[in-house]
Amino acid sequence: MSDISDDAERIEELRERINRHDRLYYVENAPEISDSEYDELFKELQKLEQDNPDLVTSDSPTQRVGAEPVSELDKVDHVAPMLSLDAVHSVQEITDFIERARDEAGDTDATFVAEPKFDGLSIEVVYDDGRFVRGATRGNAETGEDISHTLRAVRALPMRLVDAPDTEGQIALRGEAMLPVPSFQKLNRTRVERGDAPFTTPRNAAAGLLRRLDPSQVEETRLAVTFYDATGIDIDTAATQWALLDRLRDLGLPVLGDSVRCGSFEDAKEFHGTLRDSRDDFDYEIDGIVLKLDARGDRDALGTRSRSPRWAIAWKFPPRTEETRIADIVFSVGRTGAVTPVALLDPVEVGGVTVARATLHNIEDVHRKDIRVGDTVRVERAGDVIPEVAERVPQPGVERADPLEMPDRCPSCGAKIERSGPHAHCPAGIACPAQLQARLVHYGARGAMDIEGLGEKTAEQLVERGLVEDIADLYDLSVANLEDLDGFAHQSAQKLHDAIQDRKQVPLDRLLGALGIRHVGADAARRLARAFGTLEALREAATRDIDRVAGIGTETAESVRAFFAEDRNREVLDRLCQAGVSPQPIKDAGSSLEGKTFVLTGSLKNWTREEATEEIERRGGRVTSSVSSETDYVVVGTDPGSKLEDAHDEETDILDEDAFREMLD
Known part of the structure; x- marks a missing residue:
């Protein structure tokens, strides 16, 4: 019978080796041993822990697998506010940021760090004395949803920091959780084959996986995490952003992608151009770069706005575009009779999504862009979601088809089409x-x-x-x-x-x-x-x-x-x-929201978007799709989008789900 002290020593050795190989495989893509060798190490650790249950710890690699589902996602307060970044697209906005940051820091030669801007789910991960404690979504920036149970199943995330014995106190990390594009495509293929709706983007897929109550599916994917900021690491240990990134790597935390130190705008511009041109070569979605003042001690001098730090900025890439050929143009008849031209495309991948059709809006838009069957066109996903034909790409020497004309008759029922400016309509109604x-x-x-x-x-x-x-x-x-x-x-x-x-x-x-x-x-x-x-x-x-x-x-x-x-x-x-259809007078819920305008963003726990809209409208309010100066309230659920940032910009009242319920009651 083995001595318990020998078993404890071997268990600790196996945990360190397995954690190292997890990091090599899931983070660095540089495995050193075969899958079978890894499995043998894992089985040995499982056997020793079964024989010595008192030696099992929550940060053991064996505890990632088979985590118990939770009944609901609890709310958790962040250690530090998870601020968003101001996003810009122009060169002038970046040069203005650099000049302002240097001026307010009192250092005309201040350097910056440029990092890839991964398009993932923002998360906070907390370690106490080097051991994983919890993880949460960004939520409303102050409070997020506890996703510790699913994060434990992410192999790229260490349950214990490398130099844990020397890491005392609490460290709160800011990062992104992402699904690699190949894993995203594989996951969507599986979903479609079994009749489920596919995820629209890798970010949505990552959010969906991590917010599941049952973590089992997370174990089947190669969800990745990357970290870029921390609270609790002494500034004397990492006085600069550059040193902080090195410190995170030393702790065994994944820091994905290359970063550069920038002494000038030209350095940042070169890095931005390099990543923009090579973004399709990455396994992860990248939608820009983040530029940060390198000296962490100067951050206090610059401070923060209500929703974003003044010492960092996101320089976004232009929307993804791809070229393909229009195989045909057909006319689609919608529910209300609107007749719309639709381009059928040679399938092309745009932002990790295969696009085979795209909207052409109306016949005047087609004529304005001079788009014809057989043309090579540039397809753009507006907002990186909805595919549309952005423009024709001239092909010198290639004979083109005749210009597209609107049909006189409905392609479905043959009724004579009615025209109103650029719009066309089939009047047949339910006879069509x-x-x-x-x-x-x-x-x-x-x-x-x-x-x-x-x-x-x-x-x-x-x-x-x-x-x-x-x-x-x-x-x-x-x-x-x-x-x-x-x-x-x-x-x-x-x-x-x-x-x-x-x-x-x-x-x-x-x-x-x-x-x-x-x-x-x-x-x-x-x-x-x-x-x-x-x-x-x-x-x-x-x-x-x-x-x-x-x-x-x-x-x-x-x-x-x-x-x-x-x-x-x-x-x-x-x-x-x-047939017995008997519409009933609607119940009057009063007019408590009469004249009030709402915007909804994120996922609500107790209502669908349609149900929440109905509750507002029953009380005399109205719901719009975007935030403006006319908006009275923004109702915020989990994983809100840019509308939350717009609400901060407009200084609009923000309601979480509890406050929204109280208002309705």
Whole structure:
């Protein structure tokens, strides 16, 4: 039987070796041993800890695996505020920053450190006496969500700092959590194959993984972390940002990417250009560089703004663009009848996402850019999300196709297209198959009639097979009809049938929104429902009566009147009523938010974005998509976007979820 002191010594040796090999493999991409050799070390450590349970510690490599799920994410206060950075794009803004920082630091030769700006999830990680204690998301900068359980599963993050015996007290680290692009693509491929919606960006994927209640999926990815700042490391030990980065590396912490010391603007410009040109060679998304005053002692002299330090700035890259060929241009018919040209592209990767189609907006935009089938074009992801054709790339000597013309007839139903300036519209309404299919999906959506299971694929089959010619036909569908659809069995058919039949008594504003009346969104539907009370009263209302409703303009009033005057629509409404659809007067929640404008950002725990919007609008408020001087409140959930920064800039009142609930109550 082995001596316990020998086992303790061997356990400590194995932990150090495994942590070292984790760092080599996950951080430095320079493994020194094979996977099988690593597995043998790990199994030996597991066996020794099983034999000596009193020697198991929370920072052991074995404790990363099989971490228990949590019931919910707790809130945790940050050791230091997690400020954001001012982002600039121009050379002038960078030179102004350098001059101002040197002037306020009182050092005309002050140097700066330029670091890659990784596009990841901002995190704070705390160590006590060299041992991992907790990790949290940025949240609202003062308080974040505790993600310690998932961070423990990230192999790149050490559970114990290298010179832990000499590292006393608390160290709070600021960094980013990121998913490598290859891992992101692999993860999305798996999600699509099993029918889940893919993540839009590697950052969103990293946020989704780390905010899971169950950490098991984190263990299957190569989530990475990188650190660039710390609270608790003595300035005498690291007097400069350059020395701080070296100190972090010495502690065994990942510091990804090369940084440079800059003595001039030209140094920063060269680094910015080098990273911009080579960003596609990185395994991680990089969207700019960060320039920081090197001397940490001068930071106090420069201070901070309400949301950002004055001693650092982010110099962003231009949006990603890629070139490809337009294979074809087709015309898409939307739910409201809008006919829009869409470019079908030879697939191209833009920012780690394969793009095969892009919007062309309208025919005048196509003519202005002179875009034709067969052209080589530059595709840009606006906001790094929505693909659009930015411009044509001339190809000298290549014969081009004829200019694109708007069709006279709807490509779906053949109705004569109506034109209004650059916009085109099919007037056939629910008689147009393309519109009917989209209207069915809209009708059953969560913010409308909320019919679970009535998605795009189901709607497409119902229209193609002639089972539904208008929305009233939904209520005539039998379980047998639905069983014949692809992907349906008896149980799923019964479930959809019940969902359709069970959603007949809904608030009037939901039905009005579900009907897809042009220019009538959730806010207009709610105002009309309040003003007229019943569907019958609104059906018989004159244009002038509708126009008198506060918040309803003349164009909307004319659209509503035209919808209810159309014989085909009146017939469908009559059949809906005969089927038992009975819209109810909406419950008045008062007017406590009358005249107030809100913006929502981040994920709310107790409401979807649609539900929160509905609660605001029911009380007379309105929700807009961007922060301006007219915004009264910004409601902030977890992982807020740039709207939180805009709120700080506009000095707009910020509400967390608890304060938002109190306001509603």
